Amino acid sequence: MTAVEIPTSETGGGTQRFPADQPLRLDSGALLSPLEIAYKTYGRLNAEKSNAVLVCHALTGDQHLASTHPTTGKPGWWSRFVGPGLPLDPERHFIICTNVIGGCMGSTGPGSIDPTTGRPYGLSFPVITIADMVRAQAMLIEALGIETLFAVVGGSMGGMQVLQWAADYPEKLFSAVCIAAAARHSAQNIAFHEVGRQAIMADPDWRGGAYDLYGVKPEKGLAVARMAAHITYLSEPALQRKFGRELQRDGLSWGFDADFQVESYLRHQGASFVDRFDANSYLYITRALDYFDLAAGYGGVLAEAFRRARHVRFCVLSFSSDWLYSTAESRDIVRALNAAGCRASFAEITTDKGHDAFFLDEPALDSALRGFLSAAAERRGIA
């Protein structure tokens, strides 16, 4: 295993490179090497190595959990929850966030150089799964010299990684927080992703995935994909409350400009997304999500996935207006955890903000996370 220096500054991280003789074994049967994992850390690992928290990001997230995003210059995607006195506190926790494999922020993905050709992988990158992402994270955690994570935490696709951690590496977990996720992708989830993929692939600048070689990007297709997905992140009532039928200008344009504020908002979401995200990564990560069905590896019985995780303290949280991964799906997870004999606390947070409540100012989420992690820290002796 490659040695890595534990960051001693408040904010650390870098890129962990695994050489060719340490490939990532993928669910597809392929081997991915060399493997690189880009990550950020906040806080210091304590002497007992008992205070490490892994935060797993969602579909379009990255390792810039709580530090300025290098492309957008915006605060990290979960800055709201990470900091002194916040639920994830660098004074107490050693917080790690990795870019998932398949991503486009430094971890090995379709934009990385394929060592066999010397050119970007493009569509020759192997299809990856949520379990593959987690396997890569486990390699990093081991490289960092950490045997047990105090907590693994994530929302949306991050929550799916949390469930996969509980299934595949329960011995490495003390607690687990799964927010606004599901144990499998539904037909509707797959349908929305397929629309996005078709939009990308319909863009002539996609060039069969080889756009890097031509110096172009399928920006229009990727923007449409983002727009379609973005609708699923917001609840209908929140859209109505935020935008309703409010116009951009006085009166209608009687044309196809953005007349309504919601149109302008969506166009902005699409346009700004293409500046920070890669189209092929979008294809691969949505595919990983669609392939996700945790119970499938356990004869269709979700509880079986959690049999070895009885010692793990689970917290499952959902949002009442989330129609992407609904409360019913979180309840299915809790039911399976209970059936497996795991300790699980569950809360449905009442909000009209939909799936995206996970990123937003939602005091009930803050207090649920804080309460669960504080109680777990006491048990862990790191309070």
Add this chain to the structure above:
Amino acid sequence: MTAVEIPTSETGGGTQRFPADQPLRLDSGALLSPLEIAYKTYGRLNAEKSNAVLVCHALTGDQHLASTHPTTGKPGWWSRFVGPGLPLDPERHFIICTNVIGGCMGSTGPGSIDPTTGRPYGLSFPVITIADMVRAQAMLIEALGIETLFAVVGGSMGGMQVLQWAADYPEKLFSAVCIAAAARHSAQNIAFHEVGRQAIMADPDWRGGAYDLYGVKPEKGLAVARMAAHITYLSEPALQRKFGRELQRDGLSWGFDADFQVESYLRHQGASFVDRFDANSYLYITRALDYFDLAAGYGGVLAEAFRRARHVRFCVLSFSSDWLYSTAESRDIVRALNAAGCRASFAEITTDKGHDAFFLDEPALDSALRGFLSAAAERRGIA
């Protein structure tokens, strides 16, 4: 007014041409001429001219209500409800269905020849509204020599036309049936349409709307638009019931082919749609829907739109799993009808089929429609 021969055969219709001195006055202020309205009829107008039923079609529908579609060769979109012994019975009713203006099946639309240039309108076609569609229908009804419609019936966008008829031409209505519709487009409705429009406009073969001149069609963009919209026509439970995570083949492809049946189904929906529908018509008709807000013309008070319709018998129907135009929106319509002093019967039909239940085998819809129209026919003296 141009004379038109009333079809005496069981199935009739044709194209009504209004000359340049009889333009359609549009809400935008523009005049559309010459105006053509393509329509089909079923049954015969009785001597009293009291048995005419106008059926208004939805976004991608057309005049081929109950006869074979000329492009697809499939039965008309509402054949299930039109025929001897069915709720709409050519033995008793004179049933009329027109292609909306802006459409692509013979009525004047963006694919028609602009008389000022001799070339297809493309984006120089004026933006139209639901009220414009209804105004054109009223011109046809008058040309057919019909003073009062026994009923105006429609679902989805057809239901919006029904509401607009009640607001603009209540004196011409005896009864009105509004199925799975809303009195205005919500922010979420607009958002989904904007995704579709952006998908079409992102297709380089759209050519700024002038694709007809280049002998190409923005098929990929239009297919993506249809796929995104199609998801909104189905409920999540119906998608799960029909497709779940069922695969196309044994095992996953580990690639980007359609692995899941729901992907294949959506791709088929997109691919078959482009054979029968025009991209610019899709832009114009979705715009008309987004502009629809019936109360806006009445100081924001929907009831005021129905003040002159107290003599009209209304039937409002919704589907419990319709999340495009939900039961709550039908209830808003009923509340406004009640506030205006109109007679309105309302039923929410329990089904998991979502918005598309309107087209499907839904016995409760059949019996609600049959019951309402029979009672109205008795009152009208045409039973």
